Amino acid sequence: MTQTPDGLPAAARSRVERQAASGVRSSLFSAPAAAAARSAGLLPVGEVFGGMVVNLGWTGTGCAWWTPTGPTAALGTWQSRTAWRSPVTTSGGSTYAGYAPYVKGFESAWYGAVRRMLAEARALGAHGVVGVTVQRSRLDGSAWEFTALGTAVRSDDPLLVPYPKNRGDVWSTNLTVEDTASAILSGYAPGELLLGISISTKHEDYELRTQRSSWVNGEVTGMTELVQAARAEALHRLETRATATAGAQLVVTDLRLGEFETPCGEEKDLHAEATVVGATLIPVPRYSRRAELSAVTTVIPLSDLRARA
Structure with a gap:
């Protein structure tokens, strides 16, 4: 171009x-x-x-990973599937991870x-x-x-x-x-416009698949972890950029979240994408117009000072 x-x-x-x-x-x-x-x-x-x-x-690169945990981890392959516990990973780690x-x-x-x-x-x-x-x-x-x-x-x-x-x-x-x-x-001057973004990933392990397909109303703990991890890292990336300016105040103006799935062999991974936008404000050491005016303006009271006393 x-x-x-x-x-x-x-x-x-x-x-x-x-x-x-x-x-x-x-x-x-x-x-x-x-x-x-x-x-x-x-x-x-x-x-x-x-x-x-x-x-x-x-x-x-690659699919999310899982690890067997709990008392059934040492059992056969079919039985150990119920003990799969896939951790939540985010995009802020390795250059090529996730x-x-x-x-x-x-x-x-x-x-x-x-x-x-x-x-x-x-x-x-x-x-x-x-x-x-x-x-x-x-x-x-x-x-x-x-x-x-x-x-x-x-x-x-x-x-x-x-x-x-x-x-x-x-x-x-x-x-x-x-x-x-x-x-x-x-007393605040505008600074700069900032972005924080993160994508968290979790393999659909046995627990998560069971909770998502259950007819019982209840928390899907894996999904809760997924969205919280994305939001937390996005906010952290935003705050890290904001602290580059000493004394700046951060105003978060927009926070969005989306969810999508990708195939991983015969199974699938779940992802949450969080974006957060903010603006910095910088304190300005100055005297205000009000102070400037009061230095040259005489204030005339509207009532008798003796009566007020």
């Missing part, structure tokens, strides 16, 4: 140039959102987009789309991007498209949102414009 020196695809560079030449500052803001942005010193400079199509064909290659490919495409969106915002001279939505859609077979869309903004009040320390840095958040404005006015 042809890219310009600033890392933008050629089509994105053309779109930026047309927008700059027209003088039109497009946005995805509603009227209330535009008012909220203005209250926090944010001015829209354009709608920005980033996209990437990837092939996620290689998911990993669905680790799929997870790494997913993360690369997700962040790749976000980076291209930020490159477009940088070309417009923006300080940040608000209201970001990142989506994926299957195109054909194992080909997936990842897209990131948001509104690029500039800050005209460094007391509320400090200008980026390094030229070219652009912050991003998927918080709504109203929530972003509330955070800014409360």
Whole structure:
């Protein structure tokens, strides 16, 4: 794919140039959102987009494993089947274990789309991007498209949102414009948009198969372990990325879970895919507008001080 020196695809560079030449500052803001942005010193400079199509064909290697446990483990093959206990494995271990290659490919495409969106915002001279939505859609077979869309903004009040320390840095958040404005006015600057993803796997052992096919209402313990493991690791991966910025506060904005099965010989494996998205907020040491105004404004009491005394 042809890219310009600033890392933008050629089509994105053309779109930026047309927008700059027209003088039109497009946005995805509603009227209330535009008012909220203005209250926090944010001015829209354009709608920005980033996209990437990837092939996620290689998911990993092998089936999940199981191990005989309990008093029947030493018995014959047929009897020991009732003692099979397959552990839950996740994608965060070995580079090639389970669905680790799929997870790494997913993360690369997700962040790749976000980076291209930020490159477009940088070309417009923006300080940040608000209201970001990142989506994926299957195109054909194992080909997936990842897209990131948001509104690029500039800050005209460094007391509320400090200008980026390094030229070219652009912050991003998927918080709504109203929530972003509330955070800014409360002393928090937007940081970055983050993803955590995990796929857990468990072989359908005897216990799990029995619980899934039972007519008795009760917990399917293997499935509980499966989904909890996926969610826990996805959150851990998200938190690990968030702690890279000292003092950042993490706001979890989306948590999704899906389940699917794959054949493993004559049996099958069960999988849970968890994705969690969050946005960081960074405390800004500053004095507020209220404090600034109180330094130059005389407050006139509306009642007699002697009467109140």
